[in-house]
Amino acid sequence: MNSIIGYYSTQFGELWDRSLDELLLEVFNSILIEHALEKEQIDAIFLGNMLGGTAGNSLLLEAHMAELLGIHTPIYRVEAACASGGMAVQMAHEYLLAHPESTVIALGGEKMTDISAEQITQALASAASPLEQSVGLTFPGVYALLAQIYLHTYHYTEEHLAAISVKNHSHGVLNEKAHFRRYVTVDDVLDSPYIAYPLKVLDSSPISDGAAAVLLSNKSSLVKASKAVTIRASEVATDTISLAKRGKLDELVATVIAGKKAFKASGLTQKNIHVMEVHDCFSIGEILALEDLGFWEKGQGGSQAKDMVTHIDSGNHLIVNTSGGLKAAGHPVGGTGIKQIGEIYLQLTGQAGKRQVKINPVCGLAHNVGGSGGVAVVTILSI
Amino acid sequence: MIGIVDYGFYIPKYRIKTKVIANQWGKCADKVERSLRITEKAVAGKDEDMCTMAYEAASPLIASDPSLKKSIGAVFIGSETFPYAVKPTSVILASMLNLSNNYLSYDTQFACKAATGALISAYALVKSGEVTHALVSGSDKANARPGDALEYSAGSGATAWILGQEKVVLEIKGWHSYTSETPDFWRRTGTPFPRHAGRFTGMPAYFTHIIQAVTRLLDKTNIKVDDISRVVFHMPNGTFPIKVAKKLGFSNQHIKDSYIVPQLGNSYSTSAFMGLVATLERAQKDEVILFASYGSGAGSDAILFRVTSEIETKRKKFRDMISRKEYIDYNTYAKYMEVTT
């Protein structure tokens, strides 16, 4: 049995004063201090980061960490675009399955604000296929193609997408680490400039700096002494990098498969899940996630979103993206997957402060996607 | 019989009116239009260049006879706006058309007669039996310094011509090229806009060379003005071709079907060729067409064509095609013309 026993996140936002190295050091050290652990007690480190190479010309981040911490511990860097963080936890989980009585840290972070808007657009486009890039289709552009097909097929409008941003922003107000802590209205979203039609600035997660870390262990004495949640499932599925090569264009099959595998491995069903963090890199992402994970029927997502059925004040039994999602909490790419799992950890252990869900959730799910659905990681936790 | 066995053309759909350009520079629009006799000109879009346009002109020819892919033994393009000073566009075109790798190819420059000279060379290669078919194209996205007089006429377009010995549509009865060193118009390497010598481009340049080439051609072929049904001349503006036709003894009847410069502007290396395309829409079997290009620097290629019965199967619609157009304002024009080479 593997458990998550701790979580720490930096502020997400435009953190001009801190480099990637400094962000990663902050989360690593903070989590050690919180749990009164020495760095020598960490058996391995799993690091999720997407843009170290393209945005900062820095690879071999493993050695960066070793230098910062003065250690010789094995460090594994994983890149899976926006799913880098979720994958880091997944690999940490696999490691613990093979190494009993061990303790590891999975962390992720990103430094995105040192380069210009055009340069970051280019860097993020590396999560799209070479052909998508060569015709000038940006990463938002790929999701925009998905959004167009969804709205056209199921007869929804941009208003249905906007509702997701409205909900997640109101959750973000309650999250002191969120990039954005302000309310937005549907009109605010509709009035914001287009990035890739029909997706607008306020349909899209921002460019953020930030880092987060979770402490995982299967060392019985440590788990007993901590606020712990059990990892019931951590599953990965892949799909094509190109949207053009997909079978269906109104779903992310990687999510469907990873979700089914996670429910099977955990022995749980959708009914057991009361709190979720899903991948809303763009508003359409959350709608597709709820459908593809089997919570909403295909095509129902638009109207469910408009009715804000997963809002913290809805009184319903499934609350989604209390962290503010990628939209309001921010999306320092490598850090997001960690933050999502960390948020579920906080909810299940009653540590979510102002955004604590009142229904005493026992099981939660984190859903992290890379690219336009090229990889999906689904993690189910329970207390 | 040797000659043209098929032909194609491409004119981009955008047009800018002379009035709009004149107003941009605070000139009297009516006076400019009247003196140049150009009402509007064709403009290639931002992502088009002489290579993409040559492809549009040539690809239907290959599509209608795929055996040409193997039998074309020579590919020549003439232009003033090649994207590369070194790297042949004729090869890029041949590659996009999926021709074989067994052909002679080069790009030619001789101002507005770059392509017609290549046509004559191609004719000789086919006539001698050295190649079975030759592909010749003239294409330009012509540009001019903003505010210069050339801005009203410099236009875009492309034509493509297949030469061969079977099923000839336009038999080549004879040609004469008259050439002399005359500095009327030029563009230095590495500079974007051509320069011209004002009124010097008239009598000593355009008129002398066309008149000499045509006169000597008629002499050596023993063909008289009365034998000729239609004429096509290079069209740098709306007045020169009419004047030279008159000087040579031809009437408005002879020139009217080729006289397209008022609606399309001057597409430089394909200007005279485009006039020929317009003429062929109306030409009839057995008619003799006098064709004379002009290239600054300077020279004129005069060619006599005879129309065969094959025109009925190969005639291309022209006027209908060019009537599909979209007007643009000066800002859009400037954007489109940012990248010409």
Place this chain on the structure above:
Amino acid sequence: MKQSPAFLWRKQTDDKKLLGKTGVILSWTEISVAPPKFASSTPYTVVLVEFASGERTYGQLVDFQETDRVIGAKVSAVYRRYGVVAKEDLIEYGIKFKPSLCTQ
């Protein structure tokens, strides 16, 4: 990233196969924020097209009216310049799409 000649050469070999083909728009978007190579062309439209063979590809949509830019519209592949490159770089040509004219 500079234009790689070998990359462009391979890409052009693939592009040739699609020239002249007609397909249907499966989806489209208009890009307003673009990477440096395309920054001066914004806003521009990109379409996902499916050919009769079932093969799909992407390309920019050109020479269109807004009424042409809808899911289900017929488009044909044409050959145009892609992006803006430095004065000394290799030019990139590629497949773009324009609305299919019924009479063609």
